[in-house]
Amino acid sequence: MKERVNSKDVAKKAGVSQATVSRVINKYPHIRDTTKEKVLNAINELGFTVDQVARSLNTRKTSTIGLLVGDISNSFFAETSKEIISIARSLGYDVMLSNTDHQSDNLKTSLATLIGKRVDGIIVGSVERFDEQIQTLHDSKFPVILYNTRLASGNCNAVVIDNFKGARIATEHLISLHHKKIAYVTLPLNYSTLYERMEGYKQALADSDIPYDPASVYIGEISTQAIENFIDIIMSSPEKCTAVFAASDQIAIKIMEICKSKKIKVPEDISIIGFDNIDLSRSPFIDLTTISQQHIKMSEIAVHNLVNMIENKDMEEENQNASSVLEPQLIIRGSTKVLDK
Amino acid sequence: MKERVNSKDVAKKAGVSQATVSRVINKYPHIRDTTKEKVLNAINELGFTVDQVARSLNTRKTSTIGLLVGDISNSFFAETSKEIISIARSLGYDVMLSNTDHQSDNLKTSLATLIGKRVDGIIVGSVERFDEQIQTLHDSKFPVILYNTRLASGNCNAVVIDNFKGARIATEHLISLHHKKIAYVTLPLNYSTLYERMEGYKQALADSDIPYDPASVYIGEISTQAIENFIDIIMSSPEKCTAVFAASDQIAIKIMEICKSKKIKVPEDISIIGFDNIDLSRSPFIDLTTISQQHIKMSEIAVHNLVNMIENKDMEEENQNASSVLEPQLIIRGSTKVLDK
Numbered sequence: 245m246k247e248r249v250n251s252k253d254v255a256k257k258a259g260v261s262q263a264t265v266s267r268v269i270n271k272y273p274h275i276r277d278t279t280k281e282k283v284l285n286a287i288n289e290l291g292f293t294v295d296q297v298a299r300s301l302n303t304r305k306t307s308t309i310g311l312l313v314g315d316i317s318n319s320f321f322a323e324t325s326k327e328i329i330s331i332a333r334s335l336g337y338d339v340m341l342s343n344t345d346h347q348s349d350n351l352k353t354s355l356a357t358l359i360g361k362r363v364d365g366i367i368v369g370s371v372e373r374f375d376e377q378i379q380t381l382h383d384s385k386f387p388v389i390l391y392n393t394r395l396a397s398g399n400c401n402a403v404v405i406d407n408f409k410g411a412r413i414a415t416e417h418l419i420s421l422h423h424k425k426i427a428y429v430t431l432p433l434n435y436s437t438l439y440e441r442m443e444g445y446k447q448a449l450a451d452s453d454i455p456y457d458p459a460s461v462y463i464g465e466i467s468t469q470a471i472e473n474f475i476d477i478i479m480s481s482p483e484k485c486t487a488v489f490a491a492s493d494q495i496a497i498k499i500m501e502i503c504k505s506k507k508i509k510v511p512e513d514i515s516i517i518g519f520d521n522i523d524l525s526r527s528p529f530i531d532l533t534t535i536s537q538q539h540i541k542m543s544e545i546a547v548h549n550l551v552n553m554i555e556n557k558d559m560e561e562e563n564q565n566a567s568s569v570l571e572p573q574l575i576i577r578g579s580t581k582v583l584d585k
Numbered sequence: 586m587k588e589r590v591n592s593k594d595v596a597k598k599a600g601v602s603q604a605t606v607s608r609v610i611n612k613y614p615h616i617r618d619t620t621k622e623k624v625l626n627a628i629n630e631l632g633f634t635v636d637q638v639a640r641s642l643n644t645r646k647t648s649t650i651g652l653l654v655g656d657i658s659n660s661f662f663a664e665t666s667k668e669i670i671s672i673a674r675s676l677g678y679d680v681m682l683s684n685t686d687h688q689s690d691n692l693k694t695s696l697a698t699l700i701g702k703r704v705d706g707i708i709v710g711s712v713e714r715f716d717e718q719i720q721t722l723h724d725s726k727f728p729v730i731l732y733n734t735r736l737a738s739g740n741c742n743a744v745v746i747d748n749f750k751g752a753r754i755a756t757e758h759l760i761s762l763h764h765k766k767i768a769y770v771t772l773p774l775n776y777s778t779l780y781e782r783m784e785g786y787k788q789a790l791a792d793s794d795i796p797y798d799p800a801s802v803y804i805g806e807i808s809t810q811a812i813e814n815f816i817d818i819i820m821s822s823p824e825k826c827t828a829v830f831a832a833s834d835q836i837a838i839k840i841m842e843i844c845k846s847k848k849i850k851v852p853e854d855i856s857i858i859g860f861d862n863i864d865l866s867r868s869p870f871i872d873l874t875t876i877s878q879q880h881i882k883m884s885e886i887a888v889h890n891l892v893n894m895i896e897n898k899d900m901e902e903e904n905q906n907a908s909s910v911l912e913p914q915l916i917i918r919g920s921t922k923v924l925d926k
Contacts, residue, residue: 308702315667317864322663326656329684333691338698341682343670350674357679361649361702497868504869523658527838528845529870 258286308338309550310358314346314370318494319522320539321369324391327543328367335551337364346370352377359386364554367391367546373436387553389566391546392539394436401553401566403546407437410535410572411444412451414489414517417533417574419452422583423487423515427460427478429471429499430491441491441519460485466495471502479508486514486583493518493525493534500530500579515580531578538570545570599627649679650891651699655687655711659835660863661880662710665732668884669708676892678705687711693718700727705895708732708887714777728894730907732887733880735777742894742907744887748778751876751913752785753792755830755858758874758915760793763924764828764856768801768819770812770840771832782832782860801826807836812843820849827855827924834859834866834875841871841920856921872919879911886911 255265260283268275268283309332313321329339340363342354355377358366365387371378373396381388382400394402418426426449433439442463449456459481462474478485490496496518503510510516518525518534525532549566596606601624609616609624650673654662670680681704683695696718699707706728712719714737722729723741735743759767767790774780783804790797800822803815819826831837837859844851851857859866859875866873890907 306702316657316670317660317663317667319658319663322658322660326658326684329657329682330686333694338702339682341666341670341680343667345671353674361647361679501869524865527870528842529868 253290254283254286257290258282305364306362307336308340308361308363309547310354310361310363310366311339311341312344312351312354312358312366312368312370313341314344316341316343319524320392320492320494320520320537323523324369324539324543327540328547331544331547332551335547337547337551344370348372348375351375355381365389365550367550369393370435371395372434373439374434387550389546389550389553391542392437392537394567396436396439401549403542403549403568403570404437405537405542405570405572407440407572408444408447410519410537411441411489411491412448413444413572413574414519414535415445415448416451417576418487418489418515418517418580419448419454421487421515421580424454425457425460425478425483425485425487426454427462427474427485427488428491429462429466429474429488429495431466431495432463438491445489466498468498468502471498472506475499475502475506475508479514487580488514488516490516490518493520493522493532496532496534496579497524497530500532510579511581515583517580521575525575525577533577533580534575536573536575538573542570594631595624595627598631599623646705646895647703648677649681649702649704650888651695651702651704651707652680652682653685653692653695653699653707653709653711654682655685657682657684660865661733661833661835661861661878664864665710665880665884668881669888672885672888673892676888678888678892685711689713689716692716696722706730706891708891710734711776712736713775714780715775728891730887730891730894732883733778733878735908737777742890744883744890744909744911745778746878746883746911746913748781748913749785749788751860751878752782752830752832753789754785754913754915755860755876756786756789757792758917759828759830759856759858759921760789760795762828762856762921765795766798766801766819766824766826766828767795768803768815768826768829769832770803770807770815770829770836772807772836773804779832786830807839809839809843812840813847816840816843816847816849820855828921829855829857831857831859834861834863834873837873837875837920838865838871841873851920852922856924858921862916866916866918874918874921875916877914877916879914883911 255261260279265283268280311325311328313325315321316325325341332339340358340361344350344354368378368390369392371393378388378400379395390400390402392404394404415426428445430438430442433442446456460478464470488499490499496516499516500510508514518532521534521536524530525534545568553566596602606624609621652666652669654666656662657666666682673680681699681702685691685695709719709731710733712734719729719741720736731741731743733745735745756767769786771779771783774783787797801819805811829840831840837857840857841851849855859873862875862877865871866875886909894907
């Protein structure tokens with residue numbers, strides 16, 4: 245392996261001062277192009293880069309952002325991570341990604357690792373609503389921002405859509421199509437996102453004087469077996485369900501697959517609506533009615549707000565106002581239809 | 586933000602020596618559970634973690650692996666990244682992920698960044714076959730391993746499946762179903778993976794004395810417009826194609842979507858086979874015949890081999906033998922059928 249390259253060597257090679265090297269590296273404005281070229285060529289010839297670890301010890305800034313997601317193989321997180329990495333790069337930050345597998349223990353070690361690596365701030369896509377670790381981090385004034393989720397306390401900056409409203413709109417869409425027996429399928433409610441969607445579902449029913457029926461609601465892990473059993477129950481009860489609202493597109497697609505295997509036609513026999521608007525839902529093979537999270541916009545805002553917090557660390561107020569709530573949007577596709585009388 | 590925590594403070598708090606703290610942190614065997622607990626509690630109480638950057642400067646090891654992929658929103662990379670992060674964690678390594686958007690310039694800056702962050706080694710999932718940067722890195726004895734792809738020179742360690750053989754098997758499957766006019770759709774051939782699949786397609790045709798027809802082959806970027814035009818051409822020529830081999834499942838699914846919009850039935854009007862066996866291909870809505878890459882196994886081997894290279898850096902031979910070639914496997918599903926006479 246090559247010897248460690250430092251800014252002194254670069255300065256010598258480029259025939260400029262160390263301060264000039266530092267200014268080029270840190271992308272200061274007003275540097276002549278010829279000077280910039282000299283420095284970058286010197287860096288290139290000496291090896292791959294100036295030693296950013298050494299630099300971090302001088303400036304106490306690593307220009308790295310940590311990103312914690314629950315499951316990178318879930319389309320929602322894959323699509324938002326791609327966007328976050330791209331926006332961060334355009335702002336001069338690298339991203340260190342950690343996958344927690346939705347485990348609180350992994351969140352703990354991932355946070356420890358990222359902080360150990362001296363990231364300048366952290367973006368968190370999955371955290372339980374009563375989690376205390378993120379709360380502690382926020383309280384210690386470490387730049388942290390949540391996206392897609394928030395803490396029950398509301399104390400940490402978060403970029404989310406109005407999940408309560410989104411779920412209400414989804415349920416109201418089914419009601420407007422004359423459905424009255426509307427099932428709901430969700431993962432456990434320890435994430436704010438899922439908790440608020442459940443509340444929105446209940447509210448929409450209440451607004452239309454439709455009684456809430458626990459037998460039409462599935463709250464638990466999403467396995468093929470469990471969902472098959474649930475579908476059997478709601479389709480065979482005397483007053484059978486004619487529509488299902490799924491807490492995410494991923495769950496909705498799982499339900500559609502199970503319906504297909506049971507020869508239950510969507511939307512003829514049952515209407516299905518999801519939540520998230522992942523790329524796949526748009527496919528003509530899926531064609532899922534859903535609620536758009538505006539997840540690309542959400543990713544953008546999260547990065548911009550975090551970088552703002554990092555770069556204006558002393559502005560207390562700035563940090564208090566980095567939250568955003570985006571508007572949900574109903575996307576009507578082929579998986580929902582008017583109930584035949 | 587909390588003051589920087591170091592192993593001296595932890596040792597004091599836990600009432601043990603600094604060497605013991607180091608042993609606990611570095612997961613040495615034979616440490617009493619009570620001692621371990623004391624140290625971990627002390628770390629916990631003092632802050633989030635011992636300063637891993639400081640540690641890295643002592644041991645010259647950061648226990649971090651860099652991962653470079655072309656597009657994290659592509660299912661193949663999302664699924665393999667998840668596996669790589671998980672395996673790396675189980676071996677005590679964190680992963681810093683970079684998304685190159687398949688741009689050579691981004692590869693360059695990403696490599697520079699990762700090396701600047703002093704990662705112990707790098708796993709690369711996308712690199713052009715004549716790329717010189719990876720070659721240079723390998724020549725400098727920096728631990729680097731490719732997966733899914735390899736260099737034309739064959740000089741860098743790589744974990745791949747036999748792409749040539751996989752493409753030959755795919756094409757032979759169609760030939761065995763009596764198809765003779767078999768189209769091929771691929772991205773440009775600057776990646777070894779795609780280059781070798783093209784060669785496999787040609788070989789299978791040659792083996793069965795079917796002439797290679799450039800008019801039945803699409804090599805280029807995959808846009809809806811371009812694929813629509815191509816499908817129109819191959820379906821309207823006097824000797825129209827009855828089957829399509831797509832260089833990846835992602836491309837195959839795109840073709841299936843376009844066929845659906847044109848009311849071309851799969852597999853009745855046209856058989857389609859892909860390559861990769863991503864999760865989605867298994868969905869009953871897609872049900873795509875394909876070639877399994879064994880991409881989970883590929884990810885596992887890549888991490889294990891890289892860690893082996895990192896931890897046995899002086900063993901020259903070890904580094905020369907970290908390549909693996911996995912066997913492709915035909916997965917027959919509903920998108921291919923026997924040609925009606």
